Amino acid sequence: MTMTTQNTSTPTKDIASGPIQSIRESNSEEALASDTNEESIRATERGLVRKLDWTLMPILWILYMLKNLDKFNISQAKLSSLEDDLGMHGTQYNTVVSMATVGYIPMMIPSNMMITRVRPSLFLSIFAILWSIIATAMAASQSYSQIAGLRFLLGLFEAPFAPGALWLMSCWYTKRELGLRVAIMHSGAIMASSFAGLIAAGVFSKLEGYKGMGGWRWLFIIEGSISLGFALLAIGLLFDSPGDSPEKMSGAGRWILSEKEKECAIERIRQDQVSNQITSNRSVWFGLKLAIRDYRVWMLALIALPPSMFSAVVQLIVAWLSDRFCDRSGPIILSMIVMIIGLAVDMGTDTSRSAVRYFASFLYITGSDAVFSIPRAWVATAASQTSEERACAAAILEVISALSYIWSPYFFRNEDAPRYRPGMIILIVFAVACGAVTGLMRWLLWRDNRKILAKYQGTGLTPVLHPI
Numbered sequence: 001m002t003m004t005t006q007n008t009s010t011p012t013k014d015i016a017s018g019p020i021q022s023i024r025e026s027n028s029e030e031a032l033a034s035d036t037n038e039e040s041i042r043a044t045e046r047g048l049v050r051k052l053d054w055t056l057m058p059i060l061w062i063l064y065m066l067k068n069l070d071k072f073n074i075s076q077a078k079l080s081s082l083e084d085d086l087g088m089h090g091t092q093y094n095t096v097v098s099m100a101t102v103g104y105i106p107m108m109i110p111s112n113m114m115i116t117r118v119r120p121s122l123f124l125s126i127f128a129i130l131w132s133i134i135a136t137a138m139a140a141s142q143s144y145s146q147i148a149g150l151r152f153l154l155g156l157f158e159a160p161f162a163p164g165a166l167w168l169m170s171c172w173y174t175k176r177e178l179g180l181r182v183a184i185m186h187s188g189a190i191m192a193s194s195f196a197g198l199i200a201a202g203v204f205s206k207l208e209g210y211k212g213m214g215g216w217r218w219l220f221i222i223e224g225s226i227s228l229g230f231a232l233l234a235i236g237l238l239f240d241s242p243g244d245s246p247e248k249m250s251g252a253g254r255w256i257l258s259e260k261e262k263e264c265a266i267e268r269i270r271q272d273q274v275s276n277q278i279t280s281n282r283s284v285w286f287g288l289k290l291a292i293r294d295y296r297v298w299m300l301a302l303i304a305l306p307p308s309m310f311s312a313v314v315q316l317i318v319a320w321l322s323d324r325f326c327d328r329s330g331p332i333i334l335s336m337i338v339m340i341i342g343l344a345v346d347m348g349t350d351t352s353r354s355a356v357r358y359f360a361s362f363l364y365i366t367g368s369d370a371v372f373s374i375p376r377a378w379v380a381t382a383a384s385q386t387s388e389e390r391a392c393a394a395a396i397l398e399v400i401s402a403l404s405y406i407w408s409p410y411f412f413r414n415e416d417a418p419r420y421r422p423g424m425i426i427l428i429v430f431a432v433a434c435g436a437v438t439g440l441m442r443w444l445l446w447r448d449n450r451k452i453l454a455k456y457q458g459t460g461l462t463p464v465l466h467p468i
Contacts (some may be wrong), residue, residue: 065188076200103155111160136224339367
């Protein structure tokens with residue numbers, strides 16, 4: 001019995017601690033290896049996105065900002081002696097302004113057809129160099145026809161950048177990453193618009209008439225030269241598309257990214273593509289035909305256009321009414337209420353009810369944009385004890401406004417998709433704060449008006465009061 005027990009117990013022990021235990025250990029090791037591998041992939045991806053954010057995005061943002069600065073400087077040049085120096089009259093200045101758009105529009109589609117067949121890093125950099133040269137050469141204009149022709153070329157050479165940069169970003173960023181990066185790049189246009197006047201004021205105050213040249217000529221030379229410097233720098237900093245294999249990668253990605261990051265970049269974009277890819281015909285003309293025939297392209301254009309166009313019209317009407325009734329605070333408070341209602345409707349509506357949320361976009365976009373011009377008009381009277389104060393106050397307002405575009409994109413984080421409630425709540429809080437500060441401003445100016453009336457009482461003179 002003892003022998004039998006010993007003989008039967010030994011194999012049982014071997015089975016329990018032998019093959020089965022080995023299988024368990026093997027499975028545990030495989031799971032651990034799998035977890036480790038996934039964590040390694042995520043770490044590689046985070047490193048890749050971080051490098052893109054610190055190399056590709058800054059140069060795209062700077063070039064986009066400078067492109068718009070070169071485009072906007074014609075408006076500042078008018079404040080100098082541009083029209084007098086070139087003998088322009090009537091609507092010739094307006095024609096000069098519009099000539100950039102005449103060159104801009106027809107070039108955008110052909111350029112993005114070409115960019116898929118060339119190296120984007122060289123393609124975008126070369127066009128940036130060309131527009132910088134034209135922007136600088138505008139300083140040598142001696143007649144209306146010359147500057148109009150140069151403005152046409154400026155638009156022609158600037159046209160490839162915005163759509164090309166968007167395409168290039170889509171080659172490296174996934175759908176969950178792209179929206180924020182596009183918004184960040186477009187904030188460059190806002191910064192250019194905000195600081196164009198300050199830069200021009202500085203140039204005109206120091207260089208107007210220097211070496212016998214108008215301040216506008218110096219403005220074109222300085223801004224064009226800065227653009228040229230960054231355009232040359234972009235040759236080494238811009239990425240090309242990832243391509244199909246790490247060995248074929250070119251552009252800045254070739255030396256900035258590690259081998260693992262190159263493989264990660266190719267694979268994650270491949271996995272992120274919508275499952276409707278066509279590989280049988282990759283010609284640019286076929287791509288153009290697909291885009292033209294794709295109803296989604298036109299629907300997106302229609303979706304984007306109405307709220308923006310509607311808000312632009314409302315902004316003009318609100319500004320006119322504000323001027324007509326000499327009321328600044330009322331339109332701002334009412335517009336913030338409309339904005340809050342729109343945001344609240346969007347937040348409270350199910351994501352499947354697209355029509356309701358689309359209607360809400362009209363409300364909050366219009367509410368936000370409708371009063372864009374009113375604080376700028378208000379500051380001209382509210383802070384106007386001297387002309388110098390008025391000029392500085394306007395500049396401070398623009399700087400503060402521009403600074404908001406630095407941190408506002410971070411309100412809408414990827415992890416908050418698709419509702420982005422924290423971002424929406426922050427916008428509502430700011431809208432409430434804006435309305436409250438406007439109400440306080442109204443009361444302060446009403447109090448100042450009472451002091452002014454008391455000061456003039458009995459003099460027989462009618463004082464000019466603050467619009468409130």
